[in-house]
Amino acid sequence: MNSVNTDDQTLLEIDDLTVAFGDGAGSVRAVENVSLSVAAGEIYALVGESGCGKSTLAYSMLQIVPQPGRIIGGDVRFRGRGMVTMSKRDLNALRSAELAMVFQGAMNAFNPVVTIGTQVDHILQAHPEVFPDPKEGRNHFEHLLELVQLPPKRIWKSFESQLSGGMKQRVAIAVALLLQPSVVILDEPTTALDVLNQRLVIDILKDLHRDLGVTIVFVTHDLAVVAEVATRVAVMYAGRLVETGTVEEIFKAERRHPYVEALINAIPSVLDVGLTVEPIGGAVPNLADLPAGCRFAPRCGLAEEICQHTEPPLLGDDGGHLVACHVVNRNAVPMEVSEA
Amino acid sequence: MSLLDVQNVTHTYDTGTGRPVLHNVDLSTKEGEIVALVGESGCGKSTLGRLIAGLHEPSSGSVSFEGSDIAGLRGKRRKEWRRHVQMVHQDPYGSLNPGLTIGSTLAPGMLQHKLANRRTVQAEMIKLLQQVGLDATPVFLQRYPHQLSGGQRQRVSIARAISLQPKLIVADEVTSMLDVSMRVAILDLLLSFQRDRGIGFVFISHDFGVVRYFAQGGRIAVMFYGYIVEEGPVEDLIKSPSHPYTHMLLQAIPVPDPVLVRKRDEQGSSPERLTGEPSTKGCVFANRCPLVQDVCRKEAPPLKDIGSGHRTACFFSDEIPPLKHLTVDEASPQATRL
Incomplete structure (x- = not known):
């Protein structure tokens, strides 16, 4: 088991990654020059609105960017091994041993005509290297079902149609953990769930992290869920990373990207009566027709002349809290240029 | 007089289980009031909204609008009730006909109810686009839903609802499929119609944050498996819940x-x-x-x-x-x- 507290034990490293969809004039870059690293034992949140590239970034961590998307620059490394140029065979071996994914809408991922148990047996048969004795694999799955607060015996015999959406989401999480990956990536794990099922998934992710020591990367648009679960956060906007830091830095630091500030202020909360809630004016830019300079500038209250023509670099302090904003970074001293 | 009166409504869908999805529900709203229905998936909040909008008839009990049981309305009075109660649905992708332009989506209702005629309808529609914060041009009326973002589509749905000058709008999870940055803008837009035109709302959501923001000054009814288990003024209910389910x-x-x-x-x-x-x-x-x-x-x-x-x-x-x-x-x- 990985220990939860590590000294920068980098597991997954995204290095200057660019992912394009289509080619020629119609091509768009869903992810552009993004660098970040996930250390063992972290719960890493990728946050942003629809179309910001957060899911594409998550897919590229597994090298499963859907067609016509492709990685046109940079690399993804797992424990230092580059995945972009890796052979398909090595990639499959790496994925089945180390990486797992729970897709968005995973509640619709099950085969409706065979039981959950049969589907789990199929996975165990395909990967005898993990559990040579299938009985051991079944026992492990029962243990996982208990961790996601489901009755193992009943679930094993169930068809997916006999389970609620919230139950299916939790079964999907248990299935992802079946082969004992060191990293599990979840795309929008709490979306489309009501508040009680959402709370259950939040609690379960924290439990799994604590009990299994598994590293978690999750994609979400919900900042409240980020505050509940994440230890580290990357915020994306229109394909670029705009801010990254620990969860406290993102929510509490003085120096903060204006987009992140606006996102936090746009959450109608039960904590505060609506006075500070403000919508963000304008709309996310079309990736095929991006503004010159900072991509958030057309919606930004702080935007200055420089923002109109120069893209802001991600700059930060020693601790790894990086912000891509000319204005915020100029006003904050001291500061060092990061390599990112 | 109350605008809407739901009295002792029980409703069963014809699925063979025979288990009612609503049990003896009572709820009433005054003109211009906001009542929020809150509860987990499957609690019956959407069914209640659909009964109020007249999309289903209750198995027993009655839904009255301005004092008349809607099941008994006929002819001109039925048509008038139809106009006065509108609905905005959750899914802005599924609730607009993909084969109709925005103009063809908005015009028929106004023509049918004689709120515009063939000569004035175009100008009326452009006025509507402007009121809901869309690009108020004839070109926009020629667009199809697939050319719009989720937020824009939801604004078209709202334009369609307000085009008939309703007294009550049933809004079913209208922001749950939108990005965070869009949500508050849509809520503010709906609130402006409540404030400026006195339109009442039955606002369905499972998100207490959104409910508190939208229904401030109004009431919340908390539903659990077909029962209203608690109902009261928004601030009161959120600050001191009096049912363990609301607390949870x-x-x-x-x-x-x-x-x-x-x-x-x-x-x-x-x-x-x-x-x-x-x-x-x-x-x-x-x-x-x-x-x-x-x-x-x-x-x-x-x-x-x-x-x-x-x-x-x-x-x-x-x-x-x-x-x-x-x-x-x-x-x-x-x-x-x-």
Whole structure:
């Protein structure tokens, strides 16, 4: 088991990654020059609105960017091994041993005509290297079902149609953990769930992290869920990373990207009566027709002349809290240029 | 006179289980009032909304609009009621006909109800686009839904609803499929119609944050498996819930503040039985209730008045513990927004 507290034990490293969809004039870059690293034992949140590239970034961590998307620059490394140029065979071996994914809408991922148990047996048969004795694999799955607060015996015999959406989401999480990956990536794990099922998934992710020591990367648009679960956060906007830091830095630091500030202020909360809630004016830019300079500038209250023509670099302090904003970074001293 | 009166409504879908999705529901709203329906998936809140909008007829009980049972309305009066109650649906992708331009989506209703004629309809539609914050040009009327973003589509749905000058809009999870940055803008738009035109709302959502923002000054009805278990003024109900289910819902809300999250987690874990089937005997919430006692398994508590328009269906409403993390704004003065 990985220990939860590590000294920068980098597991997954995204290095200057660019992912394009289509080619020629119609091509768009869903992810552009993004660098970040996930250390063992972290719960890493990728946050942003629809179309910001957060899911594409998550897919590229597994090298499963859907067609016509492709990685046109940079690399993804797992424990230092580059995945972009890796052979398909090595990639499959790496994925089945180390990486797992729970897709968005995973509640619709099950085969409706065979039981959950049969589907789990199929996975165990395909990967005898993990559990040579299938009985051991079944026992492990029962243990996982208990961790996601489901009755193992009943679930094993169930068809997916006999389970609620919230139950299916939790079964999907248990299935992802079946082969004992060191990293599990979840795309929008709490979306489309009501508040009680959402709370259950939040609690379960924290439990799994604590009990299994598994590293978690999750994609979400919900900042409240980020505050509940994440230890580290990357915020994306229109394909670029705009801010990254620990969860406290993102929510509490003085120096903060204006987009992140606006996102936090746009959450109608039960904590505060609506006075500070403000919508963000304008709309996310079309990736095929991006503004010159900072991509958030057309919606930004702080935007200055420089923002109109120069893209802001991600700059930060020693601790790894990086912000891509000319204005915020100029006003904050001291500061060092990061390599990112 | 109340605008809407739901009286003793029980509803069963014809699925063979025979289990009602609504049990003896009573609810009324005044003109221009906002009533929010809150509860987990499957609690019946959308069904109640659909009965109010006249999309289904209740199996028993009645839905009255301006004093008349809508089941008995005929002819001109039925047509008038149809115009006065409109609905905005959850899914902006599924609720607009993909084969119709925005113009063809908006025009027929106004023509049918004689709120515009062939000569004036174009100008009326452009006025509507402007009122809902869309690009108010003839070109926009030629667009198809697939050319619009989710937020724009939801604005078209709202334009369609307000085009008939309704008195009541049933808004079913209207922001749940939108990005965070769009949500507040859509809520503000709907609120402007409530404020400026006195349109009342039945606002369905499972998100208490959104409900508190939208329904401030109005009321909340909390539903559990077909029953209204608590109902009362928004601030009152959120600050001091009087039903253990409402307490559980409020306590489950993710808190957008990592420091408060840590503080709360240090105070103890989440309650158990967050999900699960309802009880079939006695109180419907008994199986999942942390305060359950013997009497709850034998007898169903009635929805009784506990003062200042607040009703609850719990024998032990006095024993509900205070909320752990929602008390941070106690010190700040009450905001008055509407």
